[in-house]
Amino acid sequence: MCKVVIFTRVSTRIQDNQRQVNDLNEIAGRRGWNVEKVFCEQISGATSNKNRGELVAMLDYISVNHIEKVMVTELSRLGRDTVQVLEVIERLNESGVSLYIDNYNIETLTSDGKINAMSQFMVTILAEVARMERRTIRERMESGYVNYINAGGRVGRKPGYHKTADIMQVEYTEELRLLRKGISLRNVSKLTGTSVNTLRKCKSLL
Template sequence: MDKKVLIFARVSSTNGTQDYERQINDLQALASANNWIVEAVFAEKVSGAKKNTERTELMNMIDYINSHDINKILVTELSRLGRDTLQVLQTIEILNQNKVSIFIQNYNIETLTPEGEVNPVSQFLITILAEVARMERKTIRERVASGYQNFRNNGGKVGRKVGYSKSDETMKEEYAEELRLLKKGYSLRNVSKLTSTSINTLRKIKALM
């Protein structure tokens, strides 16, 4: 039976449009071979510094998924989902939450089974990616801790001043993207996956709505 699918393509902002065409053409051929109906194509050109919430095409695609009966997305390779491991994992997780499977062409696997459960083979690859991301974050934390310690050793003081707290307006400005997603009805967990903002912080933000 035919299935509706979306195509998602991505290149960095320094590349030309030809890469879009190659990805899209390859995925359209893949869809045709499997009798999948391509409902829409989303292609983005973004810099490596962009957060998931700042990726217009990704957010448009998620909105499209939520308003249409879509359960499969096609990408040529895993790296097309984000600029780094953590961003890729966040994207996969938010789609898993919505029971949307990602077909990764170069691995010829899907992230979910036909029943909507996590595919064990893809989970193995994702687990490796998660471990790499954990190691990257651990290295960053160690560097930050070392910098703080060096600062303290030289007489510096860190932390907020006693009695300091952010005003509501400051919170709204600092977490504008989170507020936008919460107002659109995204769950705390989904917004947390998209933005890396903690659930506790999101609860505080939601209270400002």
């Protein structure tokens, strides 16, 4: 039976990976693939690969457990930076592991383990499109923000508002866990997407 792992990613802690997991488990069942492990990540897809804990763990796992395929619902779940995505695919190719991308029903390797040239070409194009879409969304958000400010809009918290220590303990559980391990503010910020200033406040609670 084909041994596979599932990899999912959402950008924030308020989003849920479960739909991706359920969809991919169903597909694996239909195809007779055995899901050996599920990796769920909650981090921006633009984060550097080396700072993505679940991605690194997944790559380490497949290298020692004879995994044949990595399943994702769409390419953007693997990442949103073209170079970073292609770096992961190259790592998978070197390990003889095929990447299955569900929404396009394609794999990066053929059934005999050779590189699927057409799918590799498609992956490169799709990753670049995803990067361009992300840049367009960011530019629109920045434009909307500027227009709102120019129209007299106010941003930020209400004067005098601050989060209590109890609220921060609940809201920033992962950040506090990483800080307790001695990871630097800058690296925790990269891993979680939380600002360094907020992390300084978190650190004061330790």
